[in-house]
Amino acid sequence: MMEGSSPAKAYLLHVAVIALLFVLNFILPAYHHGLLARILVLATFAMGYNLLFGYVGLLSLGHAMFFAAGLYGAGLGVHHFGLSVPVAFMAALACGAVLSLVIGLLALRTSGVAFMIVTMMFAQVLALAILYFAPLTGGDQGLVLQQQERVVHLGDTVLDLTNPTARYMVALVLFSIVLLLTLAVVRSRFGRVLIAVRENEERTRMLGYDTFANKLAAVVISGVICAAAGGAYALLFGYVGANFASVQYSILPLLWVLLGGAATTLGPLIGTLFMYYIVDITSGYTSAYLLIVGIALILLVLFFPKGILGTLRQRWVRWLP
Amino acid sequence: MMPLMTTKGLSRHFGGLRAVDNVDFALMPGEIRAVIGPNGAGKTTFVSLVCGRIEPTAGMIVFDNADITNLPAHKRVRLGIAYTFQITSIFANLSAYENVALPVQRTLTDGRSKGQVHAGVMEALERVGLADRANVPAGQLAYGHQRLLEVAMGLALKPRLLVLDEPTQGLADSEIENFIGLVREIASEATLLIIEHNMPVVMELADRITVFEAGRILAEGTPEAIRSNAAVQRAYLGGGDD
Ligand SMILES: Nc1ncnc2c1ncn2[C@@H]1O[C@H](COP(=O)(O)OP(=O)(O)OP(=O)(O)O)[C@@H](O)[C@H]1O
Numbered sequence: 001m002m003e004g005s006s007p008a009k010a011y012l013l014h015v016a017v018i019a020l021l022f023v024l025n026f027i028l029p030a031y032h033h034g035l036l037a038r039i040l041v042l043a044t045f046a047m048g049y050n051l052l053f054g055y056v057g058l059l060s061l062g063h064a065m066f067f068a069a070g071l072y073g074a075g076l077g078v079h080h081f082g083l084s085v086p087v088a089f090m091a092a093l094a095c096g097a098v099l100s101l102v103i104g105l106l107a108l109r110t111s112g113v114a115f116m117i118v119t120m121m122f123a124q125v126l127a128l129a130i131l132y133f134a135p136l137t138g139g140d141q142g143l144v145l146q147q148q149e150r151v152v153h154l155g156d157t158v159l160d161l162t163n164p165t166a167r168y169m170v171a172l173v174l175f176s177i178v179l180l181l182t183l184a185v186v187r188s189r190f191g192r193v194l195i196a197v198r199e200n201e202e203r204t205r206m207l208g209y210d211t212f213a214n215k216l217a218a219v220v221i222s223g224v225i226c227a228a229a230g231g232a233y234a235l236l237f238g239y240v241g242a243n244f245a246s247v248q249y250s251i252l253p254l255l256w257v258l259l260g261g262a263a264t265t266l267g268p269l270i271g272t273l274f275m276y277y278i279v280d281i282t283s284g285y286t287s288a289y290l291l292i293v294g295i296a297l298i299l300l301v302l303f304f305p306k307g308i309l310g311t312l313r314q315r316w317v318r319w320l321p
Numbered sequence: 322m323m324p325l326m327t328t329k330g331l332s333r334h335f336g337g338l339r340a341v342d343n344v345d346f347a348l349m350p351g352e353i354r355a356v357i358g359p360n361g362a363g364k365t366t367f368v369s370l371v372c373g374r375i376e377p378t379a380g381m382i383v384f385d386n387a388d389i390t391n392l393p394a395h396k397r398v399r400l401g402i403a404y405t406f407q408i409t410s411i412f413a414n415l416s417a418y419e420n421v422a423l424p425v426q427r428t429l430t431d432g433r434s435k436g437q438v439h440a441g442v443m444e445a446l447e448r449v450g451l452a453d454r455a456n457v458p459a460g461q462l463a464y465g466h467q468r469l470l471e472v473a474m475g476l477a478l479k480p481r482l483l484v485l486d487e488p489t490q491g492l493a494d495s496e497i498e499n500f501i502g503l504v505r506e507i508a509s510e511a512t513l514l515i516i517e518h519n520m521p522v523v524m525e526l527a528d529r530i531t532v533f534e535a536g537r538i539l540a541e542g543t544p545e546a547i548r549s550n551a552a553v554q555r556a557y558l559g560g561g562d563d
């Protein structure tokens with residue numbers, strides 16, 4: 001984190017992770033290949049959550065609404081308005097930006113538990129609205145995007161997002177951009193202020209920082225990243241469903257981030273990966289897999305309270321961003 | 322000469338308690354002003370009003386000829402009013418370096434200083450003698466060093482008015498001596514408003530002294546005048562407090 005300490009190591013690590021994920025595209029069996037593409041998109045969601053929760057210390061229980069804003073922004077755009085894939089993705093980002101700006105302006109008047117409750121209420125409003133406007137949104141059935149709606153024409157090249165490799169690569173590009181963006185943000189002067197707000201908001205204010213404006217900027221960046229993940233999810237996997245706006249999808253990114261390590265750049269990926277595979281493996285053996293997930297989480301909180309990477313950083317790898 | 326900072330009829334009530342009560346105050350550029358008074362006299366509340374941590378019930382604050390009464394605290398800091406907390410308020414989990422980097426990058430962003438964050442941080446840490454502790458988490462520093470870190474953070478803001486709220490509280494005698502030297506040095510660049518209970522420190526440093534009692538200014542003058550002021554002796558100096 002310290003300016004003057006070599007940033008090269010941190011960037012090298014992140015590029016190496018991206019390179020590894022790139023290589024995995026060619027060697028993973030089909031099943032895991034598909035799973036990892038999904039995990040990369042959800043890890044992007046988690047990275048957006050982590051920026052606000054991990055670095056600014058704002059615990060939102062409503063981030064499903066930002067994911068859903070992107071999901072529906074892109075999905076409805078394609079389905080009802082015939083938007084092309086890139087335009088639909090832009091629509092997802094715009095929806096995320098507008099929603100997070102409005103929510104930020106309202107919810108940041110509160111802090112602590114009140115902030116959790118307010119964000120949760122707003123997310124609930126969006127979830128109910130999605131069900132209420134069923135003719136438009138497909139209600140709890142959701143919408144399925146057709147194959148021909150998910151083809152990108154870039155000049156002469158055609159990118160079919162239903163093709164597994166194309167899907168994986170697009171997911172990887174999104175993930176990589178957001179990962180490097182997060183790294184750049186948390187190492188920047190702005191990132192330093194965000195961490196200061198988390199550590200001692202009053203002191204930060206008395207050092208000349210407009211803490212409200214900084215928190216608002218963080219909410220919007222976080223919201224746009226989550227909406228990008230949502231938009232990508234709709235376009236890559238062709239399904240837009242109301243369950244993604246439910247409380248469950250507000251809690252999940254929190255768990256992924258806690259598991260991987262809050263306020264670590266790579267924690268969201270590690271957390272999402274672990275959680276996804278724990279659920280995937282245990283649900284193959286027993287219907288009580290949620291119990292096992294719960295136990296795993298309790299053990300983690302007991303022995304790795306800072307998450308996997310957080311503990312790693314504390315004990316061994318101090319320079320981990 | 323125009324005062325750097327004045328207050329007119331400044332008041333702050335907490336319920337029925339008049340913590341600061343109709344205070345008219347003027348501070349000349351370049352002076353070292355000490356504010357003394359018994360516990361609960363309203364000293365911290367008064368300087369908190371000046372730097373914008375709390376809002377006044379009534380009255381007005383002028384800084385550098387501009388009315389800043391309604392200016393939010395962070396904007397006052399950018400005008401050059403820096404405050405160090407009475408109760409040490411540092412970023413305990415961040416390194417000393419990061420603690421000072423925050424004010425340094427503030428002045429860089431505002432264009433009030435030039436250069437690299439790194440150079441600014443090391444300069445401020447060197448001035449208070451903490452350069453060799455740069456990478457230590459602030460919460461693990463010795464208490465006296467934490468107080469010095471507070472001062473370094475204030476210094477790094479390149480203040481025109483630096484408010485120090487009981488900076489020597491909890492320092493050892495040897496540390497206090499160094500501290501007096503440091504304050505003298507700072508005073509060559511900034512106007513200082515120091516709340517202080519330690520009378521020898523006050524007498525040695527202050528150009529003028531303002532005595533607070535029950536939210537009001539009881540007396541004001543040179544150290545000699547204050548020392549011989551009967552009312553002050555009754556209210557404060559003779560009160561066995563110091
Ligand atoms: N936020 C607050 N709410 C209610 N009362 C307060 C508040 N802050 C200060 N007071 C009261 O206002 C009065 C003045 O307090 P203040 O902290 O300004 O005194 P002080 O002169 O700084 O004292 P000390 O020398 O102990 O630091 C005290 O009676 C205090 O209890």
Ligand SMILES: [Mg+2]
Nearest residue numbers: 364365366407
């Ligand atoms: Mg006080």
